[in-house]
Amino acid sequence: MTMHEEIIFAGFGGQGVLFGGQLLAYTALAEEKHVTWIPSYGPEMRGGTANCTVVVSDDPIGSPVCRNPSIVITFNNPSLEKYESLIKPGGLLVVNESLIVEPPTRTDIDVVLLPATTLATELGDTKMTNMILLGALLGRRPVVAMETVQAVLLDKLGSRKAHLHELNLAALARGQEIGLAQNTEQAV
Amino acid sequence: MTIELLKGNVALAEAAIRAGVEAYFGYPITPQTELLEHMAKRMPELGRAFVQAESEVAAINMVYGAACTGVRTMTSSSSPGISLMQEGLSYIAGSEVPAVIVDIMRGGPGLGNIQPSQSDYFQVTRSAGHGDYHPIVLAPASVQEAIDLMTEAFDLADKYRHVVYVVADGLLGQMMEPAELPPMQPLRKERAGWALTGSEGREKRIITSLQLNAPDLEAVNLRLQFKLAEIRKREQRSTEMLTENVRLVVVGYGTAGRIAETAVKRAREDGMKVGLFRPITLWPFPERRLSALADQVDAFLVVEMNAGQMLDDVRLAAGGQVPVSFVGRMGGVVPVPEEIYDKIEEIYVKLPVRVR
Numbered sequence: 139m140t141m142h143e144e145i146i147f148a149g150f151g152g153q154g155v156l157f158g159g160q161l162l163a164y165t166a167l168a169e170e171k172h173v174t175w176i177p178s179y180g181p182e183m184r185g186g187t188a189n190c191t192v193v194v195s196d197d198p199i200g201s202p203v204c205r206n207p208s209i210v211i212t213f214n215n216p217s218l219e220k221y222e223s224l225i226k227p228g229g230l231l232v233v234n235e236s237l238i239v240e241p242p243t244r245t246d247i248d249v250v251l252l253p254a255t256t257l258a259t260e261l262g263d264t265k266m267t268n269m270i271l272l273g274a275l276l277g278r279r280p281v282v283a284m285e286t287v288q289a290v291l292l293d294k295l296g297s298r299k300a301h302l303h304e305l306n307l308a309a310l311a312r313g314q315e316i317g318l319a320q321n322t323e324q325a326v
Numbered sequence: 327m328t329i330e331l332l333k334g335n336v337a338l339a340e341a342a343i344r345a346g347v348e349a350y351f352g353y354p355i356t357p358q359t360e361l362l363e364h365m366a367k368r369m370p371e372l373g374r375a376f377v378q379a380e381s382e383v384a385a386i387n388m389v390y391g392a393a394c395t396g397v398r399t400m401t402s403s404s405s406p407g408i409s410l411m412q413e414g415l416s417y418i419a420g421s422e423v424p425a426v427i428v429d430i431m432r433g434g435p436g437l438g439n440i441q442p443s444q445s446d447y448f449q450v451t452r453s454a455g456h457g458d459y460h461p462i463v464l465a466p467a468s469v470q471e472a473i474d475l476m477t478e479a480f481d482l483a484d485k486y487r488h489v490v491y492v493v494a495d496g497l498l499g500q501m502m503e504p505a506e507l508p509p510m511q512p513l514r515k516e517r518a519g520w521a522l523t524g525s526e527g528r529e530k531r532i533i534t535s536l537q538l539n540a541p542d543l544e545a546v547n548l549r550l551q552f553k554l555a556e557i558r559k560r561e562q563r564s565t566e567m568l569t570e571n572v573r574l575v576v577v578g579y580g581t582a583g584r585i586a587e588t589a590v591k592r593a594r595e596d597g598m599k600v601g602l603f604r605p606i607t608l609w610p611f612p613e614r615r616l617s618a619l620a621d622q623v624d625a626f627l628v629v630e631m632n633a634g635q636m637l638d639d640v641r642l643a644a645g646g647q648v649p650v651s652f653v654g655r656m657g658g659v660v661p662v663p664e665e666i667y668d669k670i671e672e673i674y675v676k677l678p679v680r681v682r
Binding site for chain 2: 160163173174177191201205242
């Protein structure tokens with residue numbers, strides 16, 4: 139069975155939504171998979187809606203857009219309201235529980251709920267929200283290997299941002315841990 | 327050479343640099359701005375000319391001037407900016423100097439929006455500005471193809487001394503995808519025999535699109551038409567997937583073409599005999615190959631991110647031999663494979679029985 143995942147990262151501008159998707163895309167390339175990354179956002183730099191679609195596949199990719207993604211990470215409540223109903227049955231929804239009003243209700247998809255903004259603040263930087271959510275996604279569904287993500291991330295941050303290495307890795311690990319812990323289905 | 331994750335706009339800019347562009351003139355506009363931004367950084371680094379002009383009108387006229395000196399030159403913009411360049415483009419075509427234009431199309435008409443669209447098809451293929459001509463129009467569907475066609479655009483512009491467009495929609499401009507850039511080409515040292523290089527010690531040369539005498543202007547037009555006929559004969563390009571023994575061929579270019587590819591694959595999995603034809607040159611339109619396909623299939627379905635513009639060219643190529651249907655989205659809405667699939671299915675079940 140060849141791997142083909144259509145993944146949407148959705149939230150507000152300024153939450154690291156686009157970079158979260160880019161990190162996954164760079165990692166997919168490092169693992170020699172086929173990948174496309176497309177952003178969708180308004181003219182605002184911060185505060186407007188921001189989302190991106192990442193397609194990762196073992197095969198060459200035709201459409202870089204999809205109606206029904208197999209995986210969605212929602213960073214805020216409007217994104218959860220918009221995307222919950224669109225996920226393919228059997229797909230995965232990763233929810234930033236810190237910024238939602240009502241929890242998701244679908245029972246035909248996997249759901250990982252975690253208060254990513256709160257956890258990021260606890261780690262020392264709210265900007266780690268995206269890394270925590272990406273970690274949770276990979277804990278639940280290892281589309282790419284965590285080791286590759288770590289290596290690519292450190293490479294992208296470079297020595298100029300060496301002081302952020304540990305924090306980013308800790309955020310990924312925290313998310314992964316929760317993703318794995320909530321991975322009841324595969325544990326059975 | 328290495329495969330990198332590159333954004334379409336950046337890939338186009340870097341490909342142009344490696345193809346030896348010596349002078350870039352532009353004005354920022356979303357969703358094309360990363361191209362200009364990359365040029366702003368790289369061109370001065372390399373000792374080449376980068377000018378952020380005061381408007382698109384100025385930018386295209388600067389391109390015209392630079393082109394007259396025989397250097398590789400280009401500009402880039404998005405739909406409303408391209409509209410502003412029409413007059414300059416016409417002068418360039420009338421003067422027969424080589425220039426490359428990138429159009430990263432967005433939703434229109436008017437100021438429209440900044441979302442992806444293919445609604446400039448008429449504007450770029452029918453002419454660029456007034457007068458009797460078509461520019462050459464290349465339409466990539468992936469970041470890699472954008473790089474390859476950008477390189478080729480300069481060769482075609484030089485070969486025919488003509489306007490060459492590379493057109494993509496905002497989605498391809500903004501998309502990141504693995505691709506490989508070609509090595510850096512050395513800049514050309516010698517200038518063409520028609521170029522304005524300073525006339526000291528030689529006969530002066532004049533480049534102009536002004537011909538006040540009607541028979542003289544007709545002679546210019548005849549030469550231009552002869553050139554366009556040659557281009558039409560030699561430069562039609564397209565690619566296809568699974569078009570053997572099929573009943574329906576889906577026709578789409580650029581982003582719409584690759585979205586259609588996914589829909590076609592799904593339709594094949596469900597037993598429908600469907601293939602994909604993707605024009606790479608929008609002008610010259612790949613009419614020869616499409617006409618040949620019209621002899622072999624029962625119907626065409628055109629997919630575009632507009633109200634149906636290439637549709638006219640597909641109908642001409644089909645020559646009334648097969649019905650031509652259309653599915654598209656407008657105003658910056660990108661179609662998803664599912665809606666193309668639905669249209670394929672709708673047409674497929676009603677295909678006429680054709681006796682051969």
